Amino acid sequence: MTTHDSTGSRAHHVPRKGPNRLLGLIWAGFASAAVVGALIVPAHILVQGVLGPLGVPSFDRHYGTFARALSDPLVKIYLLVLFACSFYMLAFRVWYVVRELGVPSKLGVGVVSFGLSGAGLVIAGYLLFTGP
Amino acid sequence: MSPLSPRDVSHAQLDGEARATASDRVSARMPAATAEPAIAYPVKQPFTWWTRRRGYLLYMLREFTAVGIAAWMLLFLVEVARMRQGAAGYQPLGGPLFVAISVVCLALALWHSYTFLSLAGLFMRIPLGDRTVSPRIIARAMFGALAVVTVAIAGLLIWGGA
Numbered sequence: 349m350t351t352h353d354s355t356g357s358r359a360h361h362v363p364r365k366g367p368n369r370l371l372g373l374i375w376a377g378f379a380s381a382a383v384v385g386a387l388i389v390p391a392h393i394l395v396q397g398v399l400g401p402l403g404v405p406s407f408d409r410h411y412g413t414f415a416r417a418l419s420d421p422l423v424k425i426y427l428l429v430l431f432a433c434s435f436y437m438l439a440f441r442v443w444y445v446v447r448e449l450g451v452p453s454k455l456g457v458g459v460v461s462f463g464l465s466g467a468g469l470v471i472a473g474y475l476l477f478t479g480p
Numbered sequence: 481m482s483p484l485s486p487r488d489v490s491h492a493q494l495d496g497e498a499r500a501t502a503s504d505r506v507s508a509r510m511p512a513a514t515a516e517p518a519i520a521y522p523v524k525q526p527f528t529w530w531t532r533r534r535g536y537l538l539y540m541l542r543e544f545t546a547v548g549i550a551a552w553m554l555l556f557l558v559e560v561a562r563m564r565q566g567a568a569g570y571q572p573l574g575g576p577l578f579v580a581i582s583v584v585c586l587a588l589a590l591w592h593s594y595t596f597l598s599l600a601g602l603f604m605r606i607p608l609g610d611r612t613v614s615p616r617i618i619a620r621a622m623f624g625a626l627a628v629v630t631v632a633i634a635g636l637l638i639w640g641g642a
Contacts, residue, residue, distance in 0.1 A: 383622075385549065390593055398579055434553040438549070440546075471557070
């Protein structure tokens, strides 16, 4: 751990007392979200994004079938998990990559990326659970 | 290998001085053997460091997969939002542009699946007696799970629209 994260100035290395539990939790969340996302995301993009518009039946091509699917609470929870995994992966990877590209502020990038991810998840939850 | 010049020797003897290599211009510094806290020097890399090697480029592409996946999810969220307009106003996303975007996002999603599930054997430790399951077996099991889950979800999505 360093007491200063920006470039261009000295920083003293101060050993952290005990494990960084928050960072461990963030990493554990990323590992879980990335595995779940790796398993379920390709099927959605394949069917809804490629095959559906090309004529293969898909549950979101018509209002009736889409509304019927979304009337099931389990489907809503499942789709919320789908959105959560995707947005969390984005936040985590942006958090690291932006810093690797030279942006110095670890806290600022983290707040922005995870904040936008959380906002997206709240919007998704609102649309899913207050819709028809 | 060329012998050390006097300049190199003087650099090597300067304990605690910054030493930069001409190849990567990365400054490294070994702390002096004192009781004071070690001084951490931030590593300065050019913005385009990831274009130097193919491995770096693939790494950045792997990180970029999250952007493609999230972008497609936002498009899906637009469809969910359109549901609020009722049966008369609902129109699913379609057309050649949407299909092209989806194909790109699908490629990124598959790249994420391939790279991350390949790593599964490294960060998953499944005890088996006094040993652990081989990472290769875990990775193969994860790819098998990907195939099964993809078929199952695709079947449900198509069945829901029939």
